[in-house]
Amino acid sequence: MSIAITTQIICFTVLSFIVLIGALGVVLLESIVYSAFLLGGVFMSVAGLYLLLNASFVAAAQVLVYVGAVNVLIIFAIMLVNKKEDLKPINDIKSRRIISTSICLTLLSLLIRVDLTNVWSLSSPQNSIGEESTIRIGEHLFSDYLLPFEVASVLLLMAMIGAIVLARRDVMNEDISTGLPVDQELIEKSSEPLLTNKN
């Protein structure tokens, strides 16, 4: 066995273990901060798996988008709202657990079915494009995948508008969650710079 293949196998084993254990940790750990950091680790290892598949652009994009943006935002949000509160015990926890377990098992069986029925081997002989993949991805994004690509940006725009509406309550006449009229004067006061009040 050549060195390249041995390294590949070792890397694959280590990365898959990190992905599996990390994902379990994200779900099972009590502390939400640990979960968030572990999620970052899982994203990183998935990027490593992409690297093993010779998809370096996808790997870098994975790191940039998932680790650098999504995960940082999640951690950011957790740290801004780091409120310790005692959660109320849920009374019908047993039935909820049964329902969620069955949903998860159904999803798992669906995935296993896809795995078994799909033909994974490539039709063409192993001609890995490697470094050229960046160009190919670009071509596809601007030709046959143009619509999904643009629709994704509309989705992001919607999310952004939603966030702005939630954050800037002063643009609304009534509170979104309660329906009560908003005290505009209070908002004016809070958004006024502190320095102007001093003299």
Add this chain to the structure above:
Amino acid sequence: MEYGLDLEYSFNEFLKGFGLSSEIAHIIWLPLPMLLVLVAAVVGVLVTVWLERKISAAAQQRIGPEYAGALGVLQPIADGLKLLVKEDIIPAKADGILFTAGPILVLVPVILSWLIVPFGQNLLISNVGIGIFLWIALSSIQPIGLLMSGYASNNKYSLLGGLRAAAQSISYEIPLALSVLAIVLMTNSLSTIDIVNQQSGAGILSWNIWRQPVGFIVFWICALAECERLPFDLPEAEEELVAGYQTEYAGMKFALFYLGSYINLILSALLVSILYLGGWGFPIPVELIAKFVNLPVNAPLIQVFTASIGIVMTVMKAYLLVFIAILLRWTTPRVRIDQLLDLGWKFLLPISLANLLITAGFKLALPQFFGG
């Protein structure tokens, strides 16, 4: 146009001369460039720390380090040794695991990014196809480490510093990436080697700074913000936050932050010189010099000359930028957090977007100057 020294090839040939197989030669070769880059990065930090001390002293009409070696050149080594032997303290109420992992997560991506810094045609660790994009992706990991250490310190100043660092690095990453994108548009490649080669046509005249003046300024501002250097050092603003996310750190863990920030500064300076100042290129093209002394470009003498001048030019350009960064640090006041975010989102982002659009337009209109 493949000229220059190929050290890996000659090293492997040398080892094969002793009867080793090519695979073993490759394994022996592998750690060497990594070690070399690590040493180069650390020595670069030592030089930068000395420069910082001396230039700040000059800016404040002091003498600065004087007794440790000639002109105090050994002062940074003394600093490093002091940090090395200090007690490694983890505060009692801090979160031990995250507290330790934070500085590592800050330092590792920065050192990894040196992978793509070329000092010559073949003088880099790996000519990855995604080149400069790798650096952008890796530098986005850093805020996680900062948030981690800020949270784990269990200290409000640390947490605030970490949050500020993350906010700052998220907002300045976008204009940074957009101005890099304009360069990539002109080069038709993400590889740092191609980016330098594209600027090597007519010496100083073909450098990207003339074609991308706006991009150059935006990139430099964003790089300073990403390094948390002084007009933008809010995450560790001493007067407000003690020392930001580093408040609780001591000894080697603090040294990791320190190393990380200085390595990042040198890396940013190197990347500015690669993207905008012609990388290893001499202001006068080497072909002209070769023609002047009547030697072919691939003569051994010219090759050694090219390689050494490549390293010297890259380092010189980078240190010129480091000098400017240090001068900026000791002469400018700090911006407020709202000014910082305004500058990032309302000024740099639209400007870099417009720069990208104009570059694309020029590329279509004048393909001979802007890479067809």
